[in-house]
Amino acid sequence: MSTEVVIQPAKKVKAPKEPLLSARNKKLLKDPINDGNPITVQVLGICSALAVTVQMKPSIVMALSVMAVCAFSNFTISLIRNAIPNRIRIIVQLVVVAALVILVDQVLKAFVYDVSKQLSVFVGLIITNCIIMGRLEAFAMGNKPAPALLDGIGNGVGYGLILVIVSAVRELFGSGKLMGFQVVPDAFYKMGYANNGLAILPPMALIVVGIIIWIQRSRNTKLIEPK
Amino acid sequence: MNKNSNKYTFIFASVMVVIVAVLLSLAAIGLGPYQAQNVKAEKMQDILSSIGVISDAGQAEKLFNQHIKEQLVLNSKGQPVTNGITAFDVDLKKELDKVRTGKADEQLFPLFVFNKDAKLYYVIPVRGKGLWGPIWGYVALEGDRNTVYGASFGHKGETPGLGAEIDTEGFEKQFAGKKILDESGNFVSVKVIKGGASPEDAHGVDAISGGTITSNGVSEMLKRTLASYVPYFKTVDGKEAQAKL
Numbered sequence: 383m384s385t386e387v388v389i390q391p392a393k394k395v396k397a398p399k400e401p402l403l404s405a406r407n408k409k410l411l412k413d414p415i416n417d418g419n420p421i422t423v424q425v426l427g428i429c430s431a432l433a434v435t436v437q438m439k440p441s442i443v444m445a446l447s448v449m450a451v452c453a454f455s456n457f458t459i460s461l462i463r464n465a466i467p468n469r470i471r472i473i474v475q476l477v478v479v480a481a482l483v484i485l486v487d488q489v490l491k492a493f494v495y496d497v498s499k500q501l502s503v504f505v506g507l508i509i510t511n512c513i514i515m516g517r518l519e520a521f522a523m524g525n526k527p528a529p530a531l532l533d534g535i536g537n538g539v540g541y542g543l544i545l546v547i548v549s550a551v552r553e554l555f556g557s558g559k560l561m562g563f564q565v566v567p568d569a570f571y572k573m574g575y576a577n578n579g580l581a582i583l584p585p586m587a588l589i590v591v592g593i594i595i596w597i598q599r600s601r602n603t604k605l606i607e608p609k
Numbered sequence: 610m611n612k613n614s615n616k617y618t619f620i621f622a623s624v625m626v627v628i629v630a631v632l633l634s635l636a637a638i639g640l641g642p643y644q645a646q647n648v649k650a651e652k653m654q655d656i657l658s659s660i661g662v663i664s665d666a667g668q669a670e671k672l673f674n675q676h677i678k679e680q681l682v683l684n685s686k687g688q689p690v691t692n693g694i695t696a697f698d699v700d701l702k703k704e705l706d707k708v709r710t711g712k713a714d715e716q717l718f719p720l721f722v723f724n725k726d727a728k729l730y731y732v733i734p735v736r737g738k739g740l741w742g743p744i745w746g747y748v749a750l751e752g753d754r755n756t757v758y759g760a761s762f763g764h765k766g767e768t769p770g771l772g773a774e775i776d777t778e779g780f781e782k783q784f785a786g787k788k789i790l791d792e793s794g795n796f797v798s799v800k801v802i803k804g805g806a807s808p809e810d811a812h813g814v815d816a817i818s819g820g821t822i823t824s825n826g827v828s829e830m831l832k833r834t835l836a837s838y839v840p841y842f843k844t845v846d847g848k849e850a851q852a853k854l
Binding site for chain 2 (some may be wrong): 466468469473474485491493
């Protein structure tokens with residue numbers, strides 16, 4: 383292994399450059415996780431949150447896919463934001479998102495085939511996920527690529543976090559497992575414990591999301607609308 | 610250049626579409642072999658599960674090659690044909706389409722002969738129609754070419770909880786021990802019986818309540834497909850009888 387240290391010539395400092403993780407940019411990452419969470423505060427992307435959260439494994443893959451699509455589409459659109467003709471900007475955004483979703487779908491089919499079969503159409507439906515188009519219109523069209531990338535990652539994490547929580551609750555109560563491993567011991571079943579059939583049905587996802595919103599609002603009073 | 614002019618808009622759209630198309634084609638070409646390998650491994654897993662060999666995607670190919678004795682392709686008269694195509698590569702969907710386009714004579718029937726624990730098993734791929742889309746499966750017969758050893762089914766999108774139950778173990782397990790020929794050797798297939806089959810019925814299994822059309826689809830698929838193999842099985846029966854004399 384080479385231990386050579388390459389000394390780079392000092393770059394010319396043009397303008398005071400904002401560091402990547404400045405307070406403002408950190409806020410972009412953190413905000414969607416709590417105050418501006420796409421699912422619990424903006425109530426976007428609910429459809430896929432209901433559909434793929436029966437088990438943790440597909441939800442994690444789905445969360446990562448949405449994160450990747452959100453981050454890279456934000457970044458790409460932000461890069462070309464000054465070149466996009468205003469009249470077809472929605473179409474341009476859609477093309478970028480669709481291309482990224484197809485890429486993600488192809489990668490999943492090649493490397494995690496069983497999960498990609500479980501997610502089936504929902505990978506393709508990332509294209510219609512309001513979170514992504516929403517961030518492109520609201521943020522990427524008016525900001526520089528680096529903050530746009532962070533904003534995309536932040537929103538992806540905010541979405542993924544809720545997905546993982548919901549799926550953990552549903553898998554634990556619905557099938558007594560986490561990530562496919564049995565966690566509820568056999569002794570419980572022998573004592574008469576039964577898996578909750580409702581937990582594996584879509585309504586349970588809404589109930590869990592509702593409870594998360596309740597807990598979040600009780601802890602974060604900023605989110606409560608003034609009467 | 611005026612960014613709001615029609616010319617700019619057209620140029621921008623065209624360039625963007627070309628870039629995206631090139632990118633996606635490259636990805637499809639690059640990832641194609643991996644995806645094909647996954648599909649192949651899944652098919653091998655499905656075939657193996659009908660003879661009770663459970664494998665994961667990584668081992669499927671090894672176990673398949675270890676157990677396979679012979680891959681046959683039969684023509685519509687039940688005679689083995691040799692034109693370079695192996696049973697594994699026969700696309701059942703295309704073969705079924707031949708019936709619809711009036712080329713039933715050219716239909717090919719793949720047959721896998723496995724050797725597990727020194728016993729012969731004949732695996733027949735089946736394909737038919739459910740309520741919402743295609744259903745398919747693999748039926749394994751024991752060495753007598755009459756008794757069903759095991760069956761595994763799959764479906765594209767049958768109703769969850771109803772028709773979709775055909776791919777569960779509970780439904781598939783019922784087929785073990787059923788017979789496709791009656792006592793005098795005539796073909797009767799295995800039927801899925803609404804309202805439940807009697808335990809002594811050697812040719813019937815319980816249907817799925819609420820999944821009538823899917824259940825009928827399974828019956829139809831088994832009857833049609835298995836019938837095509839009976840002539841071949843008869844000739845094998847004949848050869849085995851001769852060898853014994």
